[in-house]
Amino acid sequence: xxxxxxxxxxxxxxxxxxxxxxxxxxxxxxxxxxxxxxxxxxxxxxxxxxxxxxxxxxxxxxxxxxxxxxxxxxxxxxxxxxxxxxxxxxxxxxxxxxxxxxxxxxxxxxxxxxxxxxxxxxxxxxxxxxxxxxxxxxxxxxxxxxxxxxxxxxxxxxxxxxxxxxxxxxxxxxxxxxxxxxxxxxxxxxxxxxxxxxxxxxxxxxxxxxxxxxxxxxxxxxxxxxxxxxxxxxxxxxxxxxxxxxxxxxxxxxxxxxxxxxxxxxxxxxxxxxxxxxxxxxxxxxxxxxxxxxxxxxxxxxxxxxxxxxxxxxxxxxxxxxxxxxx
Amino acid sequence: xxxxxxxxxxxxxxxxxxxxxxxxxxxxxxxxxxxxxxxxxxxxxxxxxxxxxxxxxxxxxxxxxxxxxxxxxxxxxxxxxxxxxxxxxxxxxxxxxxxxxxxxxxxxxxxxxxxxxxxxxxxxxxxxxxxxxxxxxxxxxxxxxxxxxxxxxxxxxxxxxxxxxxxxxxxxxxxxxxxxxxxxxxxxxxxxxxxxxxxxxxxxxxxxxxxxxxxxxxxxxxxxxxxxxxxxxxxxxxxxxxxxxxxxxxxxxxxxxxxxxxxxxxxxxxxxxxxxxxxxxxxxxxxxxxxxxxxxxxxxxxxxxxxxxxxxxxxxxxxxxx
Amino acid sequence: xxxxxxxxxxxxxxxxxxxxxxxxxxxxxxxxxxxxxxxxxxxxxxxxxxxxxxxxxxxxxxxxxxxxxxxxxxxxxxxxxxxxxxxxxxxxxxxxxxxxxxxxxxxxxxxxxxxxxxxxxxxxxxxxxxxxxxxxxxxxxxxxxxxxxxxxxxxxxxxxxxxxxxxxxxxxxxxxxxxxxxxxxxxxxxxxxxxxxxxxxxxxxxxxxxxxxxxxxxxxxxxxxxxxxxxxxxxxxxxxxxxxxxxxxxxxxxxxxxxxxxxxxxxxxxxxxxxxxxxxxxxxxxxxxxxxxxxxxxxxxxxxxxxxxxxxxxxxxxxxxxxxxxxx
Ligand SMILES: Nc1ncnc2c1ncn2[C@@H]1O[C@H](COP(=O)(O)OP(=O)(O)OP(=O)(O)O)[C@@H](O)[C@H]1O
Ligand SMILES: Nc1ncnc2c1ncn2[C@@H]1O[C@H](COP(=O)(O)OP(=O)(O)OP(=O)(O)O)[C@@H](O)[C@H]1O
Ligand code: SF4
Ligand code: SF4
Ligand SMILES: [Mg+2]
Ligand SMILES: [Mg+2]
Numbered sequence: 002x003x004x005x006x007x008x009x010x011x012x013x014x015x016x017x018x019x020x021x022x023x024x025x026x027x028x029x030x031x032x033x034x035x036x037x038x039x040x041x042x043x044x045x046x047x048x049x050x051x052x053x054x055x056x057x058x059x060x061x062x063x064x065x066x067x068x069x070x071x072x073x074x075x076x077x078x079x080x081x082x083x084x085x086x087x088x089x090x091x092x093x094x095x096x097x098x099x100x101x102x103x104x105x106x107x108x109x110x111x112x113x114x115x116x117x118x119x120x121x122x123x124x125x126x127x128x129x130x131x132x133x134x135x136x137x138x139x140x141x142x143x144x145x146x147x148x149x150x151x152x153x154x155x156x157x158x159x160x161x162x163x164x165x166x167x168x169x170x171x172x173x174x175x176x177x178x179x180x181x182x183x184x185x186x187x188x189x190x191x192x193x194x195x196x197x198x199x200x201x202x203x204x205x206x207x208x209x210x211x212x213x214x215x216x217x218x219x220x221x222x223x224x225x226x227x228x229x230x231x232x233x234x235x236x237x238x239x240x241x242x243x244x245x246x247x248x249x250x251x252x253x254x255x256x257x258x259x260x261x262x263x264x265x266x267x268x269x270x271x272x273x274x275x276x277x278x279x280x281x282x283x284x285x286x287x288x289x290x291x292x293x294x295x296x297x298x299x300x301x302x303x304x305x306x307x308x309x310x311x312x313x314x315x316x317x318x319x320x321x322x323x324x325x326x327x328x
Numbered sequence: 329x330x331x332x333x334x335x336x337x338x339x340x341x342x343x344x345x346x347x348x349x350x351x352x353x354x355x356x357x358x359x360x361x362x363x364x365x366x367x368x369x370x371x372x373x374x375x376x377x378x379x380x381x382x383x384x385x386x387x388x389x390x391x392x393x394x395x396x397x398x399x400x401x402x403x404x405x406x407x408x409x410x411x412x413x414x415x416x417x418x419x420x421x422x423x424x425x426x427x428x429x430x431x432x433x434x435x436x437x438x439x440x441x442x443x444x445x446x447x448x449x450x451x452x453x454x455x456x457x458x459x460x461x462x463x464x465x466x467x468x469x470x471x472x473x474x475x476x477x478x479x480x481x482x483x484x485x486x487x488x489x490x491x492x493x494x495x496x497x498x499x500x501x502x503x504x505x506x507x508x509x510x511x512x513x514x515x516x517x518x519x520x521x522x523x524x525x526x527x528x529x530x531x532x533x534x535x536x537x538x539x540x541x542x543x544x545x546x547x548x549x550x551x552x553x554x555x556x557x558x559x560x561x562x563x564x565x566x567x568x569x570x571x572x573x574x575x576x577x578x579x580x581x582x583x584x585x586x587x588x589x590x591x592x593x594x595x596x597x598x599x600x601x602x603x604x605x606x607x608x609x610x611x612x613x614x615x616x617x618x619x620x621x622x623x624x625x626x627x628x629x630x631x632x633x634x635x636x637x638x639x640x641x642x643x644x645x646x647x648x649x650x
Numbered sequence: 651x652x653x654x655x656x657x658x659x660x661x662x663x664x665x666x667x668x669x670x671x672x673x674x675x676x677x678x679x680x681x682x683x684x685x686x687x688x689x690x691x692x693x694x695x696x697x698x699x700x701x702x703x704x705x706x707x708x709x710x711x712x713x714x715x716x717x718x719x720x721x722x723x724x725x726x727x728x729x730x731x732x733x734x735x736x737x738x739x740x741x742x743x744x745x746x747x748x749x750x751x752x753x754x755x756x757x758x759x760x761x762x763x764x765x766x767x768x769x770x771x772x773x774x775x776x777x778x779x780x781x782x783x784x785x786x787x788x789x790x791x792x793x794x795x796x797x798x799x800x801x802x803x804x805x806x807x808x809x810x811x812x813x814x815x816x817x818x819x820x821x822x823x824x825x826x827x828x829x830x831x832x833x834x835x836x837x838x839x840x841x842x843x844x845x846x847x848x849x850x851x852x853x854x855x856x857x858x859x860x861x862x863x864x865x866x867x868x869x870x871x872x873x874x875x876x877x878x879x880x881x882x883x884x885x886x887x888x889x890x891x892x893x894x895x896x897x898x899x900x901x902x903x904x905x906x907x908x909x910x911x912x913x914x915x916x917x918x919x920x921x922x923x924x925x926x927x928x929x930x931x932x933x934x935x936x937x938x939x940x941x942x943x944x945x946x947x948x949x950x951x952x953x954x955x956x957x958x959x960x961x962x963x964x965x966x967x968x969x970x971x972x973x974x975x976x977x978x
Contacts, residue, residue, distance in 0.1 A: 019806075052841065053808055053810020053813075053837050053841055054807075054808040054810055054811050055838075058808065065528055067528065091530045091532070094528060094529060095530060098528065098529070099525060101525060103521055106520055107521035107522050107524075108525075109539075109540055111543050120531070124529060124531050160694065160695065160926055160927075161694050162694075168525070171525070171529070189865075190693055190694045190865055191865055191906055191910055192693065192905060192909045193926075194909075194922075195922035196922040196924075199919055199922065217838050217839060217842075220910075220912060221920075223913065224911055224920060247913070247914075257840055258838070258840055259913070261839040261842070261843040262868070262913050263868025263872050264868050264871065264912065265868045265907060265910045266895055267871040267872070267891045267895050268892065269871075270872040275843060277843050277847065278840060282792060282794055282841070284798075286795055286798060287795060351668070516757050519757060629668075630711075630712045631711040633667070633668050633712065634667070634711040634712030635711050637666040638711070
């Protein structure tokens with residue numbers, strides 16, 4: 002992509018404080034994510050997949066400046082937002098939004114749909130009158146395919162898929178340049194999932210939004226993403242256009258991931274050779290030395306146990322972090 | 329906030345549960361105990377508010393002629409003093425009506441102060457979290473473990489007895505329950521996705537607290553405050569009984585019980601009627617608070633409805649069977 | 651055939667709400683044999699979780715069982731009038747992994763304490779042994795650094811880890827039947843594969859029977875022996891897993907399989923089933939899928955009962971016809 006990126010993250014590291022109970026005891030912290038770098042072009046979708054607990058949500062929340070970065074830089078629309086505070090940060094919120102996983106808990110049950118969707122407009126002073134807000138809400142609800150009478154109802158009277166649409170409408174209200182979608186369809190029915198994914202694609206086409214699309218469903222990710230990044234234990238281990246990832250994976254973890262995707266065909270599924278990596282996932286408080294995947298990697302060599310591989314260009318725009326594999 | 333005026337018009341800040349006041353009233357009428365409780369509370373509040381108009385006598389007016397008159401239905405009783413008179417000839421009924429004023433005022437003001445203090449501390453601890461939270465909650469623990477009555481007596485001894493001393497000291501010894509309750513709810517509500525979404529949208533902390541977090545607290549807080557009210561009434565009675573609370577010639581139920589105890593054997597009504605007033609008030613409040621707790625919780629409310637339905641069905645089946 | 655472990659017979663469950671009576675289950679019949687894995691798939695709100703709750707004796711006001719009964723090893727377990735206070739069965743012989751890991755864990759209690767509580771309660775372990783067992787269970791479900799993790803609170807775990815904690819609690823007492831309500835929805839596919847393998851292993855070792863409720867047809871394909879498909883409070887199709895996938899008979903099953911995207915295709919648009927299921931306050935007496943069914947017609951307004959078709963059962967008068975033009 003040649004256009005200037007909407008979002009560019011470089012060398013991002015995030016630490017979490019561990020709860021220690023005691024009042025005066027010194028707090029320890031663990032590094033949840035480090036050395037994460039990627040770019041996102043306007044109108045592009047970057048799929049972010051990987052092990053659960055590998056830090057996908059953490060990266061998404063750091064991009065939205067919900068948690069502070071320990072290291073690294075986040076540049077949004079040409080502006081360094083890494084250390085933005087107070088009012089400036091609040092104004093930034095107008096341009097990047099979130100769609101959350103759970104459609105049942107992500108909408109305030111005590112607010113009507115109209116006020117949920119109008120809230121972003123109100124807090125940013127974008128609606129001058131009640132009339133204007135109502136029109137804007139009606140447009141947004143129509144945009145996401147909800148019935149006209151939805152505005153006056155409470156969230157509990159909607160199905161999961163419809164609630165997710167309400168969440169998307171809320172995110173769209175501010176016409177953001179970037180939406181971080183953290184497992185937006187995981188909680189939905191297969192038949193409804195397709196409706197929501199199609200909607201997100203239509204919106205991208207019409208409005209030029211970029212998505213950071215976090216998901217576990219590799220089939221959906223393939224469908225919606227332009228590029229895909231794979232995370233393992235707090236690192237991005239591979240990032241490439243979707244075709245390359247799915248057809249010519251480089252990193253052994255990516256291979257394992259792809260081979261583990263269940264397919265809806267019992268005979269095929271039973272016959273498939275699955276590479277389930279042996280052993281446990283990494284304890285991020287005591288990560289192994291060298292490559293973080295080495296205790297589970299079939300190709301691990303001595304070098305892997307000592308030095309950590311960097312994310313390097315293997316070919317074209319295919320990057321991977323592995324000593325023993327090349328494109 | 330420039331836009332706040334029309335926010336209000338866009339969505340009246342009514343939680344989903346109270347959107348049908350009429351059905352709430354009909355539900356209240358179905359729950360006999362709660363309805364009676366509420367009726368009694370209203371009656372007492374009415375009497376307290378309009379004491380000068382309702383009370384037959386000035387509560388402090390003494391009448392040597394009519395000392396220690398028993399209630400009207402007893403042998404020496406007269407219609408002039410329905411519930412009898414005390415050793416100075418003061419009308420017991422009038423004293424109870426006027427006493428309600430002091431008792432209810434102390435209860436209400438104390439609850440308000442304690443709840444406010446507790447809510448602020450709880451909100452602060454729960455919203456900021458981390459070290460602030462630990463420090464504040466440790467403070468609460470310390471004060472909870474400190475014997476309250478000791479503190480009351482200590483303060484009264486230093487400041488001297490009186491209504492406002494009592495209110496202050498009872499507030500200071502009762503805010504901790506609120507702080508714990510609020511802190512628990514706030515810190516778990518803080519984790520809910522819709523609060524996160526509100527923050528990402530760009531809501532200022534004040535809006536997040538008032539619009540997204542506080543509504544979850546209102547109903548448990550209200551219930552707690554009502555129950556605490558009964559504790560305050562009892563505490564006021566106890567302290568006044570000991571002579572550290574309301575001072576004569578002012579009057580309160582606790583004080584009346586206290587001053588009547590010397591005549592317990594010759595004039596039982598001096599202790600019994602104010603005591604009864606306390607018991608009945610406390611009971612009514614409990615009955616009503618229980619109903620309120622269920623009604624303000626959407627899930628509990630559905631359950632109560634379903635229970636009533638099941639009972640109805642069972643009765644119908646029995647009738648058919650018989 | 652041996653006696654089924656669990657038998658559900660014409661179960662009706664409804665919820666009395668102020669808006670009216672929600673008919674969540676409308677005549678569900680199922681059976682699970684020892685050591686068998688039954689998959690339940692279906693639209694959200696179709697009654698999968700309610701079925702599971704009924705088996706666990708968890709239908710409480712506003713819900714009630716309004717018809718039918720549930721047998722455990724031939725003995726009545728729950729029904730209209732009986733709900734056996736079966737402490738020794740629920741939580742011990744039948745355990746359940748709940749759908750929402752965030753709301754089924756107590757946010758103010760450490761993970762270790764919550765697992766240990768289950769073990770203490772049902773297995774009579776003492777404190778120390780329970781904690782030991784909790785640590786073992788955490789590593790069994792693939793959580794690293796179990797000892798340290800025991801002292802953490804739910805919000806410090808990622809979504810997937812919370813789910814694994816729930817699974818650890820579910821297998822803690824080595825039950826005979828495990829009901830797993832969407833156990834792997836929040837997990838990445840390698841851990842999902844690990845957990846499914848773990849379940850399969852437990853099944854082999856302990857003869858565990860599993861009822862697996864899920865949206866993910868891939869998981870059903872990999873783990874289940876038999877499948878039941880639910881729609882709007884009824885079972886619309888049952889059958890052996892191979893038959894269901896190769897030759898789905900009910901139009902809803904066909905639509906479901908059709909809208910599951912494959913990994914190798916770069917289709918332009920995902921296929922969805924348009925529309926939404928009917929409300930259960932006033933469910934139609936005929937086929938509930940009619941408004942969304944491409945081949946439905948007037949005749950479908952009559953009630954559709956499950957009848958044997960091939961190796962399974964189907965509730966559709968046009969069973970076997972292709973509902974969508976492309977082959978599934
Ligand atoms: N508030 C927190 N305090 C301490 N540790 C945390 C906190 N939130 C997350 N973590 C840890 O950080 C790591 C990354 O968590 P994160 O939620 O980003 O994972 P994820 O990739 O989104 O996983 P999933 O796919 O399961 O949602 C995990 O090991 C998790 O335990
Ligand atoms: N407490 C309740 N009050 C009223 N209706 C209820 C209640 N619990 C469940 N229902 C209704 O029962 C029906 C079945 O719900 P259930 O949770 O079993 O669906 P499900 O198949 O598990 O869906 P999902 O896939 O979304 O988990 C739903 O229509 C729901 O609205
Ligand atoms: S660097 Fe070594 S251990 Fe790591 S993935 Fe590559 S081969 Fe495996
Ligand atoms: S009964 Fe009719 S409407 Fe229902 S699934 Fe079959 S064909 Fe479609
Ligand atoms: Mg996550
Ligand atoms: Mg469910």
